[in-house]
Amino acid sequence: MLELSGVEVVYHSVVLVLKGISLNVPQGSIVALLGPNGAGKTTTLRALTGLLDIHEGRITKGQILWQGQNIASQKAESIVASGIAQVMEGRRIFPELSVEENLFAGASGRPKKDALSDMEKFYARFAILGQRRKQMAGYLSGGEQQMLAIARALMAKPKLLLLDEPSLGLAPKIVAQVGELIQEVNKEGVSILLVEQNASLALDLASYAYVMESGKIVLDGSSQELKDDKDVQEFYLGVGTKQSSYRDVKLYRRRKRWLS
Amino acid sequence: MQEFLQYLISGLALGALYALVALGFVVIYRASQVFNFAHGELLTFGAVLMVWLNSPPQVGELGLGSVSVDGLGLPWGVALFLSMLVTGAVAAAIERFALRPLVGRPIFVAIIITLFIGFILRTFVMLIWGNDAMPILTPWDSMGSFELAGAMLDYNSLAAIAAAAVLFVSFGLMIRFTRLGILMRAISSDQETSLALGIPVGRILGLTWFIAGAFAAVSGIFLGVRDYSVDLNLGFVALRAFPAVIVGGLDSALGAVIAALILGVLEVLTAGYVNAELGAFGKNFHMVLPYVVMIFFLVFKPYGLFGTKKVERL
Ligand SMILES: Nc1ncnc2c1ncn2[C@@H]1O[C@H](COP(=O)(O)OP(=O)(O)OP(=O)(O)O)[C@@H](O)[C@H]1O
Ligand SMILES: [Mg+2]
Numbered sequence: 001m002l003e004l005s006g007v008e009v010v011y012h013s014v015v016l017v018l019k020g021i022s023l024n025v026p027q028g029s030i031v032a033l034l035g036p037n038g039a040g041k042t043t044t045l046r047a048l049t050g051l052l053d054i055h056e057g058r059i060t061k062g063q064i065l066w067q068g069q070n071i072a073s074q075k076a077e078s079i080v081a082s083g084i085a086q087v088m089e090g091r092r093i094f095p096e097l098s099v100e101e102n103l104f105a106g107a108s109g110r111p112k113k114d115a116l117s118d119m120e121k122f123y124a125r126f127a128i129l130g131q132r133r134k135q136m137a138g139y140l141s142g143g144e145q146q147m148l149a150i151a152r153a154l155m156a157k158p159k160l161l162l163l164d165e166p167s168l169g170l171a172p173k174i175v176a177q178v179g180e181l182i183q184e185v186n187k188e189g190v191s192i193l194l195v196e197q198n199a200s201l202a203l204d205l206a207s208y209a210y211v212m213e214s215g216k217i218v219l220d221g222s223s224q225e226l227k228d229d230k231d232v233q234e235f236y237l238g239v240g241t242k243q244s245s246y247r248d249v250k251l252y253r254r255r256k257r258w259l260s
Numbered sequence: 261m262q263e264f265l266q267y268l269i270s271g272l273a274l275g276a277l278y279a280l281v282a283l284g285f286v287v288i289y290r291a292s293q294v295f296n297f298a299h300g301e302l303l304t305f306g307a308v309l310m311v312w313l314n315s316p317p318q319v320g321e322l323g324l325g326s327v328s329v330d331g332l333g334l335p336w337g338v339a340l341f342l343s344m345l346v347t348g349a350v351a352a353a354i355e356r357f358a359l360r361p362l363v364g365r366p367i368f369v370a371i372i373i374t375l376f377i378g379f380i381l382r383t384f385v386m387l388i389w390g391n392d393a394m395p396i397l398t399p400w401d402s403m404g405s406f407e408l409a410g411a412m413l414d415y416n417s418l419a420a421i422a423a424a425a426v427l428f429v430s431f432g433l434m435i436r437f438t439r440l441g442i443l444m445r446a447i448s449s450d451q452e453t454s455l456a457l458g459i460p461v462g463r464i465l466g467l468t469w470f471i472a473g474a475f476a477a478v479s480g481i482f483l484g485v486r487d488y489s490v491d492l493n494l495g496f497v498a499l500r501a502f503p504a505v506i507v508g509g510l511d512s513a514l515g516a517v518i519a520a521l522i523l524g525v526l527e528v529l530t531a532g533y534v535n536a537e538l539g540a541f542g543k544n545f546h547m548v549l550p551y552v553v554m555i556f557f558l559v560f561k562p563y564g565l566f567g568t569k570k571v572e573r574l
Pocket of ligand 1: 011012015017035036037038039040041042043044055056089197
């Protein structure tokens with residue numbers, strides 16, 4: 001349903017950040033995209049949703065096929081209208097707008113009546129959001145803000161939901177709740193591309209995963225395959241933790257292997 | 261006491277007009293993070309356009325003005341409405357064709373561009389309508405007033421207060437309760453997120469500029485009415501609303517309105533009571549006072565009465 005092939009992205013006309021990314025999100029699936037800081041995960045999502053412009057970035061090569069159409073370099077507005085919604089890194093709720101207004105802002109392309117009835121559904125699902133609907137969203141806790149951010153993106157009625165590190169900065173219990181929510185949303189027919197550094201969460205949820213480093217996909221496979229992979233275990237799942245200095249050396253060596 | 265009441269009403273009227281000007285600045289600043297230096301010229305443009313649309317064709321001697329205007333003679337209300345519409349469209353065009361292509365460039369560039377467009381607009385007005393003062397007509401007796409508790413309240417002031425009040429209330433309701441208002445607030449809160457949510461950011465920014473332009477026209481027109489005439493320098497008043505923007509907080513619409521009302525009253529009261537006491541030095545002291553207040557705020561309370569702390573100073 002979504003297919004990236006050989007996508008390259010350059011910032012400020014000079015910095016090549018994505019060096020030919022290819023990946024696939026089949027209809028109805030949850031796919032994870034893993035990678036360390038600075039790998040280019042967020043940049044990949046920006047390329048998908050037409051948000052490179054405001055960062056002075058540009059897609060210089062490759063194709064992004066969405067339901068058979070090339071959407072590379074289309075405007076954000078029309079990409080959202082075509083059924084791709086995004087929850088950005090860091091939640092990015094509008095702090096001085098009320099919970100209700102935040103949700104409403106997510107449904108700008110839809111008739112008011114539909115938006116209102118969807119809102120009621122979210123209030124039924126997240127009692128807290130319902131209770132605080134008139135309150136400023138900035139006063140919600142981190143976990144509540146993440147739920148709001150996801151609900152707000154869903155207000156656009158997407159077919160594909162992109163999530164950028166939804167577990168970031170949340171307590172384990174809340175992370176589990178976010179995980180459940182992602183699964184529920186997926187069961188309702190929304191395909192999901194999940195960007196994460198928290199590999200154990202991502203691999204539990206996803207059926208297929210890609211690992212990205214320095215702008216390239218270095219590894220991909222079914223979640224089970226990746227869970228069994230030694231490197232992934234060591235660097236992303238924290239299995240068999242060793243002394244840190246020794247780890248750093250190994251990390252460097254392994255990374256070289258992946259990149260070659 | 262009667263005198264005080266008269267000054268108060270006159271000051272509130274002036275303050276209400278400053279507030280309209282300030283609101284135009286703030287609305288644009290909040291949407292585009294640009295300080296629009298063409299705003300003053302939009303005031304002039306709107307007022308001159310109004311005079312041209314409203315003045316009857318080939319008026320000879322209207323009494324007040326020095327020049328006759330060969331206008332279209334449209335009814336006053338229609339002329340006001342059209343002037344708002346066209347001035348709004350000019351402002352929206354500035355956003356669309358001069359500023360939107362600059363997205364991602366330093367804000368500094370955008371600000372210089374607005375300054376430049378201001379000059380173009382001024383030149384345009386001068387070429388078409390000349391630079392003489394033109395009389396501005398009103399459907400009410402512009403010299404008239406009525407008596408309340410012994411004070412003479414002039415119609416011009418009351419009309420200015422009423423017009424400003426109508427615009428403030430409708431703008432306030434719009435921004436708070438309508439869908440457009442929610443989206444406008446979302447965009448000024450976080451533009452990237454708004455884009456990511458599929459909000460038509462460009463169109464709404466254009467609309468925001470349109471509203472600011474329409475406000476500029478109304479403020480220009482009523483400032484003209486206050487002086488019974490309109491000329492090329494009318495837009496300099498925008499500079500006198502500047503202190504209100506600083507005192508109120510650059511990103512607070514309510515703050516700017518309150519500050520403008522206070523400064524307007526202060527200006528008229530100073531002109532009435534203080535100037536005379538200061539002798540030769542006091543001749544134009546009321547014009548300086550708002551700047552004194554502004555500098556005080558810049559030094560002691562740089563975020564204004566209601567502004568948020570994170571706002572950068574220009
Ligand atoms: N606007 C920009 N201009 C220039 N370089 C940028 C810009 N945004 C990101 N980069 C660079 O692109 C690279 C990838 O950044 P990106 O934000 O996509 O990484 P990420 O995988 O999302 O990292 P994280 O896990 O920290 O969020 C980084 O080296 C970063 O410095
Ligand atoms: Mg990122």
